[in-house]
Each structure stands twice: as structure tokens, then as C-alpha cells.
Amino acid sequence: MFTEAIEAILRDRVTSEAVRAIENGGSVESIWSAIEEAGFLELLTPESAGGAGLSLSAIEPILTAFGRHAVPVPLAQSIAARAVLRDTGVTALAGMTTLAGTCRRHADGSLEAPQVPFGMICDQVLANVDGNLLLLDATRAGREPAGVHGSSCGTLRWLADAVPASLGSNGDEVLRFSAAIHAAAIAGAMDRVFAMTLQYCNDRSQFGKSIGKFQAVQHQLSVMAQHVASAGMASALAFCGPGAVPGRLATAIAKARTSMAVPLIASTAHALHGAIGVTAEYDLQLYTRRxxxxxxxxxxxxxxxxxVGSAALAREHGTIVDFARTAPYDVAA
Structure with a gap:
């Protein structure tokens, strides 16, 4: 029910034109307010606290949809932040919150968070600092853009007097949730890229028939389909545990598998599209860049x-098949 409702909003608000406008400096308010006002930022918040109380497995299709639509605001991160903050006493987050899985604390007490997703537009950053959980005011940070066209990713730096006290020792949950979110986003974007490529190959004619009927093209499409399906299963794995945040080993497997497929999916999609795939007017590059x-x-x-390799080697008994089948679900993992 929630997935369909959010998908409807995404289809209406997160069009390719809207994404391009935001990449060119336009306002994100229309997209952000539509989700916020509908209450969807509280999907992982317990029902006792006024949220939907969804499980991780129920939220995964929604996070995948964010990737499929190239959502240009930190919706997934803001939803996850509320789950990570569950025991801290922080009950309300105003504005857009993103996640910083790894921060560096310098000798003078200042903090640096490299390559923070949506770091250039966020209001707050929930950060992992040496295993501690910190909620940082992004408006007090110095921001340096990543330099990639259309990206809102950036490196943020806070002086010592802008660094608050730790909220807990569960900072590692930020890294795990952020990585799992990116695995889901990759799976969703790959699904969109494959659909676009398949449609283009069926529509594009050469020598009197669609190029999708050529055996060499069919082979490349079949390889793409295998990797897209595998990425989808890996993404689901990260969110299949019983806990409030994705498990460490399941997240590692999901992020490794989805990231590994990116070069092949992106390069094959552009190869089959030809020159049109890299043009600013065509939507493919909106997804392959991401x-x-x-x-x-x-x-x-x-x-x-x-x-993942270290965890597999640490097991004294069993085959690698046993490890793949059982290890991601172990509580200790």
C-alpha cells in the first residue's frame, strides 16, 4: 500500500524535467514537501510514536523506487535517520537529514565528512564518528561540492565549536544503513536503465529490423538482465533481517554485489544506445551518472x-555455499 502511494507521488513530482531543474539549481521543495506532508518520512518510526512501524523488508521496495526515479532529495536517508535515532530521545527532525557513514575527527576537534550524499542541500547530517552517533547542523558546516555535474554530494567540515555531544555508541548503524540505501538505489536505477535499454533496442531499426533481434545485442541484453536480477536480490538481502537496521554482513554482500555490477550495466547500456545515450536531452545519463x-x-x-571475505575465512567449518546461505542471517554477522 505504501509503495504504491509513494510511487504515485514520484511519478507525478519526480519527472526527468524536475530532476534536471534541480540539478541546475532549482528548488527541491515540491518533491520534499509532497513526501513530508504525506507522513512518509515516518515509515520506520514505531506506531506508538506516530509512525507506520514498517519492517526493513517492507521498506526495501520503497527505497528501490527512489533509485528507479533518481530522487534528487535525501528521502531514504531521512527515513533511515529516524530509525537510527530511535533510542536517543530525539523525536523530531526538521528539514532534510542525510547520513554520513564515515567522518574524520581532526586533532583540533573539527570534523570532516567526505562525499556526503545530498551534502550540498541537506539541513542536518546524522554521522558516524569513530562509532559514536552525532547529529550535526549542516548550516554550520563549510561545504565543498563533489564537482560532478548535477551532483548534490559534497564534503562537509565543522569547526570544533559546531560539533555536538554524542547521542550514542551506535554510529556504525549509520554506515550500514547508508550503504544498504545505496545498494537499493543502485538496484532500482539498474532496473530503470535496463528497461530503457530494452525498449530502445526494440524500437531502433537497422537493416530493416529492430536491433534487439540481432543475436549479439540479445546476448548483451541477457547479461544485463542477469546482473539486474542479481542486484535486486542482493538489495533485498540487506533488508531481510529482523533488526531495526540492516545487518553488517548482509549489507556488505548487498553493497559489494550491486556496486560490482555498475560498470557493466552502465557501459552496456551506453554501448547499445550509441551516441544518443550521452546527450543531455536523453534520460539515460540521469541514471548512469548516479x-x-x-x-x-x-x-x-x-x-x-x-x-565478506574476512567473514567467510573466519568460519572453520562448512562450504562457501553454506556460508552464502546462512551467514547473512546470523545475528552475530
């Missing part, structure tokens, strides 16, 4: 594969 950005967000596949 895929590359989300691939490295919170660590690329290299970072997360190392975590």
Missing part, C-alpha cells in the same frame, strides 16, 4: 568484498 556515484558511496565493492 550509478557511478552510488557505486563508490560508502565504499566500493573492493571495500565491502574484503569484509
Amino acid at each position: 550509478l557511478h556515484e552510488w557505486r563508490i558511496a560508502d565504499g566500493s565493492e573492493t571495500f565491502w568484498n574484503r569484509m
